[in-house]
Amino acid sequence: MQLSRAARWRREVDFSEIPGSRNALFAHSGEAFPRALTRGARALPAGSIGDDRFAMVDAETAHSLCTGLHRYLCQHDCGRILLATCKKSVLPFLQPDFVIELLPDKAVVHRNGHGISALTSPMRPMVSINTAVERFAGGPGGGWRGPEESLDDMPLQSRTGQRIPGASVREEFQVSVGLDECTAAVSKAFDHPFDGSIKQKCFRLKPEALSFSWSIGAIIGPSGSGKSTNLKNFGQGLPFQWDPAKSVWDQLPYGDKKKLLEAVTLGEAAARRSYDQLSAGERSLAQLARSLCSNGSVITVDEFTSLLDRHRAYQVCTKIHPFIMERGIQLVVAGCHKDIADWLRVNWVFEADSGELLQVQDFTVGSPPPRIAVSFEVPKIDLVMRRLETSTRSRNIFASHFEAHHYMDGLLPTGLYGQLIRTTSGELVAFHAVSAQPGQIHNAMRESRLVVLPPWQGYGIGPRASTLAAELIVASGMRLFCKTSQEALGSHRSKAPYLWRPTTTNGKPMTASLSEGFTRKRKREAKRLEGGSARHEGDVVDNIDVEPPVFDADCVACVRERDGVRRAGRPPKHTCGRAPKAPLDNDIAHRRPVVRRVCYSHEYIGPGRHQQKGPVEDVNEEELKASTMLKLMTTEQIPEMAEIVLV
Numbered sequence: 001m002q003l004s005r006a007a008r009w010r011r012e013v014d015f016s017e018i019p020g021s022r023n024a025l026f027a028h029s030g031e032a033f034p035r036a037l038t039r040g041a042r043a044l045p046a047g048s049i050g051d052d053r054f055a056m057v058d059a060e061t062a063h064s065l066c067t068g069l070h071r072y073l074c075q076h077d078c079g080r081i082l083l084a085t086c087k088k089s090v091l092p093f094l095q096p097d098f099v100i101e102l103l104p105d106k107a108v109v110h111r112n113g114h115g116i117s118a119l120t121s122p123m124r125p126m127v128s129i130n131t132a133v134e135r136f137a138g139g140p141g142g143g144w145r146g147p148e149e150s151l152d153d154m155p156l157q158s159r160t161g162q163r164i165p166g167a168s169v170r171e172e173f174q175v176s177v178g179l180d181e182c183t184a185a186v187s188k189a190f191d192h193p194f195d196g197s198i199k200q201k202c203f204r205l206k207p208e209a210l211s212f213s214w215s216i217g218a219i220i221g222p223s224g225s226g227k228s229t230n231l232k233n234f235g236q237g238l239p240f241q242w243d244p245a246k247s248v249w250d251q252l253p254y255g256d257k258k259k260l261l262e263a264v265t266l267g268e269a270a271a272r273r274s275y276d277q278l279s280a281g282e283r284s285l286a287q288l289a290r291s292l293c294s295n296g297s298v299i300t301v302d303e304f305t306s307l308l309d310r311h312r313a314y315q316v317c318t319k320i321h322p323f324i325m326e327r328g329i330q331l332v333v334a335g336c337h338k339d340i341a342d343w344l345r346v347n348w349v350f351e352a353d354s355g356e357l358l359q360v361q362d363f364t365v366g367s368p369p370p371r372i373a374v375s376f377e378v379p380k381i382d383l384v385m386r387r388l389e390t391s392t393r394s395r396n397i398f399a400s401h402f403e404a405h406h407y408m409d410g411l412l413p414t415g416l417y418g419q420l421i422r423t424t425s426g427e428l429v430a431f432h433a434v435s436a437q438p439g440q441i442h443n444a445m446r447e448s449r450l451v452v453l454p455p456w457q458g459y460g461i462g463p464r465a466s467t468l469a470a471e472l473i474v475a476s477g478m479r480l481f482c483k484t485s486q487e488a489l490g491s492h493r494s495k496a497p498y499l500w501r502p503t504t505t506n507g508k509p510m511t512a513s514l515s516e517g518f519t520r521k522r523k524r525e526a527k528r529l530e531g532g533s534a535r536h537e538g539d540v541v542d543n544i545d546v547e548p549p550v551f552d553a554d555c556v557a558c559v560r561e562r563d564g565v566r567r568a569g570r571p572p573k574h575t576c577g578r579a580p581k582a583p584l585d586n587d588i589a590h591r592r593p594v595v596r597r598v599c600y601s602h603e604y605i606g607p608g609r610h611q612q613k614g615p616v617e618d619v620n621e622e623e624l625k626a627s628t629m630l631k632l633m634t635t636e637q638i639p640e641m642a643e644i645v646l647v
Contacts, residue, residue: 051084052280055307057223059089060334060427060455063379071122086281086309088372091378095123099374099390112376115218123378127459131385133419136476138443143417144472149386161341161349167209167357173229174199193296201404202226203355204231212359214347216324218304219334221352222455227302227334230352234332236333240290242275246284254293263323264289265315268388281307284315292323297330302342304333310369317343318365342366353559354401382460385421385427385468394433402431402451407486413448421465427457430546432465434473437481443472448480451487465491467499468609475608483601490600499606506601 054062070093073081084098091099097115101108107552114123133146139402141285175182179196187194203226210217216435218225243251249271266285270278275286305313317340324331333340343366388394394416418433420490430452437444447469452462466489470480481503484490485545493500 023412047076049082052086052307053083054087054090055280056303056336058338058455061222062090064091064455064458066556069149070095070116071104071124071458073116074119088374092375092377093125095119095376101374109376110376114376123461125379125381126342127381127464128462129383129385129421129461129464131386131468131472133387133472135475136417136445138445138478139474142418143391144387146387148389149420150420161358161362162208162361164357164359166206168203169202170201170355172199172201176542182400182440200224202229205350207233207358208347212347215330216321216344216346217330217332219332219337219342219350219352220338220341220348222336222352225352227336227352229335230350231300231302231332234298234615235296239287239395242286243274244276245275246274247272247597248275248278248289249493252289252293254289259323260289260292263320265312265319266450281309281312284377285306287322292320299329299331301331301333304335305337310337310480312340313337313340314343314368319347339366339369360531372393381461382424383421384459384462384466385426385432386420388418388420391416391473398431398433398449398451401428402449402453405453406449406451416448417423418449419465419469421461427452430461430465432469434480437479441479441481443478445480447480447484450484460492461603468602470604471606473608474604474606481548481601481606482604483599485599487598490598490602493600499604501605503603505599505600508599543631553565596634608631615646 006102051509054065057065060572071079083094095112096113097117099110099112101110131146132143133574135145137143137145165389175198176196177198179194180580183194183196205219217229240251249257249268252260254273257271259270261268264285266282266289270282271286271289275283278286282306284303288301288304291299305316308316315349320331321344333344333346341360345362345363345365349360350356351358388397391414393414397411398416398418399418413435415435416433416436418431420428421430421432422428431449432447432451433447433449434445437446450462450467466482470482473480482493482500483505494502496507520534
């Protein structure tokens with residue numbers, strides 16, 4: 001009797017020969033065999049088994065997830081873990097101990113010499129940022145100097161097309177989640193308490209924007225960007241409930257079933273089995289075939305080819321296109337992989353994350369995906385940083401692409417000087433912007449926004465971009481101050497005293513942002529001019545005396561402040577340096593009841609970067625420490641740092 005591929009694979013791979021390492025990870029590429037994996041893993045000690053854990057996300061998100069999983073497994077003893085996936089590209093980020101590659105005629109075991117079990121610390125991908133920004137110019141008309149960056153230079157995908165302006169509108173959606181320990185731990189990264197309610201703004205495609213003739217459309221975007229929400233506007237129905245007592249073949253109400261199965265690349269032998277007996281990839285193809293049996297004028301498919309390897313997805317796209325054109329129906333697909341737009345030869349593409357619509361004018365078949373070999377080489381991520389031409393352009397790009405991923409919702413400064421970080425292929429990665437530092441500090445800037453998109457988090461891109469911008473500003477003869485409540489970013493700066501010097505507000509509770517303070521001040525002044533409606537307890541408005549706050553009896557230096565006239569909405573000056581017994585009501589009445597996080601405030605004191613256009617390599621920490629010793633020892637503001645240096 002001839003053995004099936006799954007049975008031959010289980011017989012060829014002997015799990016008893018695998019050494020008892022702390023965290024032995026496995027991955028396979030090709031078709032999914034979850035039951036074979038489960039039966040074969042019975043010989044392993046207690047652990048976890050996962051099938052296609054990274055299939056429903058795009059490649060960048062999968063790489064980020066594997067980087068975080070690799071770091072977690074290096075730091076915790078989780079037993080043995082068996083993972084099944086069709087994405088070979090995640091292997092360098094995951095760094096498993098073993099990889100079982102399923103081939104058509106055999107199974108090959110690849111051993112990793114520096115896998116998780118052999119590592120004492122996590123292996124992070126190597127990141128380099130190549131900048132074309134030359135310097136920063138202060139004063140009126142100042143900003144970054146160098147080549148300009150524009151989103152118009154890079155279309156949504158590799159095809160040529162026409163952008164349709166005003167094709168979407170941004171709407172706010174609110175959902176609620178249960179509160180548990182995990183959500184409470186995640187909420188610590190925000191500057192406000194979390195009550196389980198989430199408000200998210202997503203772009204909704206306007207139906208009138210599709211006024212042209214079309215047959216196939218695609219909604220592309222990362223997870224949580226609103227793809228399924230937009231797909232419902234085209235009449236997405238409930239998923240079909242398969243009868244486990246019948247085969248897939250018997251539940252396809254279509255005349256020429258062989259032609260239908262050929263269009264979705266599902267073999268007849270697999271269709272003769274029940275839905276529960278199929279693999280995860282075969283189930284997605286069965287669902288696709290059942291959707292194509294619909295009699296409606298518009299057919300919608302969510303997570304199109306997400307559970308398939310990209311070679312199988314290429315075959316599905318190239319075969320389903322003539323099937324749709326022959327039937328004369330309209331097809332709208334949604335997915336996280338941008339390659340389906342090229343392979344499916346769509347008429348329009350809607351970017352759910354940015355709300356942009358592109359009418360495609362090129363209908364040639366895209367190139368097939370390249371063959372990827374099993375590799376454990378540490379991945380390299382090459383990025384490019386360029387300046388945005390104007391402050392208005394910086395605010396617009398931040399609002400359309402990065403605002404939803406930032407933990408603050410304050411007003412943006414008028415003079416916002418932004419930089420855009422992208423991959424060499426044009427994918428958006430991060431946004432960094434600075435603005436003028438208010439106060440009496442001469443030639444000083446402050447870091448206003450730093451946002452790294454979720455698929456690119458976990459690689460240390462944020463600290464590198466911040467340090468690179470600081471080097472350019474310092475080389476231009478200016479100073480840069482940074483304040484954040486993000487624990488990871490603040491801890492990173494605190495661990496590098498040769499680059500970042502803590503300021504007087506470091507480690508203290510985060511106060512209201514400058515934009516919030518300015519907004520409240522403008523509102524108070526406007527209401528006062530209208531008729532004094534902005535009075536607070538303890539204020540003096542229109543020469544009306546009110547009860548002043550209580551000070552210590554021996555506070556002689558503040559006696560004159562009791563009888564003097566104070567400014568509206570402001571606490572009295574305390575010239576003796578002491579504080580009142582109780583907090584001033586007029587100082588806290590206008591504040592929101594928020595829980596303030598710890599403030600991490602630093603000033604960059606490291607070396608400058610003088611018009612260097614090469615990639616940002618890893619700096620030599622010993623050389624940087626030696627070059628900044630004199631600066632630290634001669635600075636009177638941080639005597640504790642000098643003591644550390646002497647030790």
